[in-house]
Amino acid sequence: MPVLSWLSKSLVFPEPAPLITDSIVYPAGAGYVSAVQPLPATAGSLFLGDNLAVMMALLPEYEGKINLIYADPPFFTNRRFAARVGRGEDSRKPHEWQLADGYTDHWEDIEAYLDFLYPRLKIMHRLLAETGALYLHLDWHADAYARLLLDEIFGPARLLNEIIWCYHGPSPIRSAFNRKHDTILVYTKSEEYTFNVDDVRIPYDINTVKTFAASPKAGFGKTPDLERGKVPEDWWYFPVVARLHKERTGYPTQKPEALLERIVRASSNVGDWVADFFCGSGTAPLVASRLGRRFIGCDRIFRAVHTARARLVQQGGTTPFLIQQAQSPGTPSAFSEAPRFLLGQDVVRLASDTTTLDYWEVDPAWDGKIFRSAAQAARPLNSQPIASEVRLPANSEISSVCIRCVTVAGEQMQVTL
Ligand SMILES: C[S@@+](CC[C@H](N)C(=O)[O-])C[C@H]1O[C@@H](n2cnc3c(N)ncnc32)[C@H](O)[C@@H]1O
Incomplete structure (x- = not known):
């Protein structure tokens, strides 16, 4: 079997992060108890910290227990992504946008990027349940390398799908076709995996419906169940979260909820654990919580965990959740002018x-x-x-x-x- 190698390839794991429970959030006060007592059952946790050290800390409790991992890491774009504050800015006037710190996707070279990705994929594989699946979301910059890493870690036979997510949007490119798709590599831990086909069916194309209405023999003996809908193809169209999109938080490279809904419905069940160790604005934890799954979200940027928390409070379920920190929370910084x-x-x-x-x-x-x-x-x-x-x-x-x-x-x- 071909295996990807590079000069610095090695598997070095850090010490597990010491996890500190910073807060417990009762959305809109639901189920709140003030007395100091054992923490109640929660819907999940958001972790602030480097995901490798966090995953190391989670291994003793969660090894073989996580049913679905969605991973949307930096894509090896060598860009720095700022967060945008507010909505509806003029895309032709970037100098007028109100920006805040986002995250960086900046690497010395592809080897540095692979050194980052490889151990994380390895630990995700350990965390997955026997019936679990990993959805790794990348694009043309690094998907070919990642596929070889996943073949090595999961075995090539465990590739379930290579999903192409297509979208539209402006592009400055004039010397090539517009690059308007991402690739989601889906690997399962074993041959026995969760796939809830009836939960992700979609309506047949209007032309298919018309064809069968006109001629029931059109399918050469196979008549589709038009009422039940069809299993989606492995290419998906969902609009990106652009400046006027109602879901937009301003966090860079936020993914659409519809994309995550299809993934969560297909590859997990109510009560399952869904993890996203690159959670950014928290799309996967939010969707998981709404669909009655338990969630683990992690990001090393405070703005990401903060945005995910705010979304969960506004639009998630009502079960409390935890914010945990992989380093001491420290003393919050003071504003120049304190609100009263x-x-x-x-x-x-x-x-x-x-x-x-x-x-x-x-x-x-x-x-x-x-x-x-x-x-x-x-x-x-x-x-x-x-x-x-x-x-x-x-x-x-x-x-x-x-x-x-x-x-x-x-x-x-x-x-x-
Ligand atoms: C592509 S964005 C994820 C966007 C997210 N899916 C959403 O819908 O908002 C990648 C995220 O990975 C985070 N990240 C990068 N390296 C990380 C690390 N070592 N540990 C934890 N998070 C990391 C970045 O801060 C960024 O928020």
Whole structure:
């Protein structure tokens, strides 16, 4: 079997990250309990930190247990992606966009990139359940290399699909065809794998329906079940999350929820574990949570974990989830001008300008250890102002009220009332 080799190829694994539970988030206060007691059952966790060290830390508990891994790593584009703040900017006037730190996809060479990818794919393989699948999302920059790595790790016979995701969009290219597809390599851990074909059927093409209506013999003896729909092909069309797209968070290279929905429905069941160790804005954890799966999300950028958390709070399920950190949380940075909050009867009000705030949350009985987020306000995706008041759950014991805030620029601050 051909195997990809490069000079620095080796498998060196770091020490497992010491994981610290930073906060437990009760979306809109659902199920909130203030007393210090064992943490409740959660829908999942978001981890802030390098995913290799995080995965090493998860191995003892999760080896062979994760049913689906979606991996959308940097593509080896050698670009730096900024986050965009707000919506609807003019794509012809980049100098007018309001930008914030995003993530980098910058490598010395392909060897450095493969040194990064190879051990991570190896650990993902260990984490997968026997019936599990890995969906590795890349494009023309590195998909051919990755396929050889996956053949080596999973075995070439475990390639289930090479999915082509097609989309439209502007491009400056004039000397080649526009590069408008990504490649998703799907490998299963074993021959026995989850594939819920009836959960991902789509309507037949209108021309097929017309043909069979006109001539039932058109299929040479095979009549498709037009009501039930067809199994999708291995090429998919979903629009990209562009500037006016209603899902857009501003986090760079955000993937559409419809793409993740098809993957999660096909390759996992309710209650299963779905992991995304390059979660960015949290599309996979959000979709997994909505579809009743448990989730693990990880990213090394604070903005990513913050965006994923805000999306889960606004649009995910109601089960609490954890934010865990692979390094000490440290002291949140101070803003130049601290927002002011007022405590009322079961409510907390923001008494300053709301325009720069992206998110704020309240722990009504902060114990100085794990932040129990009992109420949250997140800036709506349509750029409307953030709510200036949140209601505390009815059973809140109010003692040391602590508020954590994040600005649109990504600054963090903590205020105690
Ligand atoms: C292509 S983006 C993922 C986008 C995501 N699928 C979404 O829908 O928003 C890749 C992400 O991988 C993260 N990343 C890169 N290297 C990482 C590492 N070593 N550990 C954790 N996250 C990493 C980046 O910060 C970035 O957010």
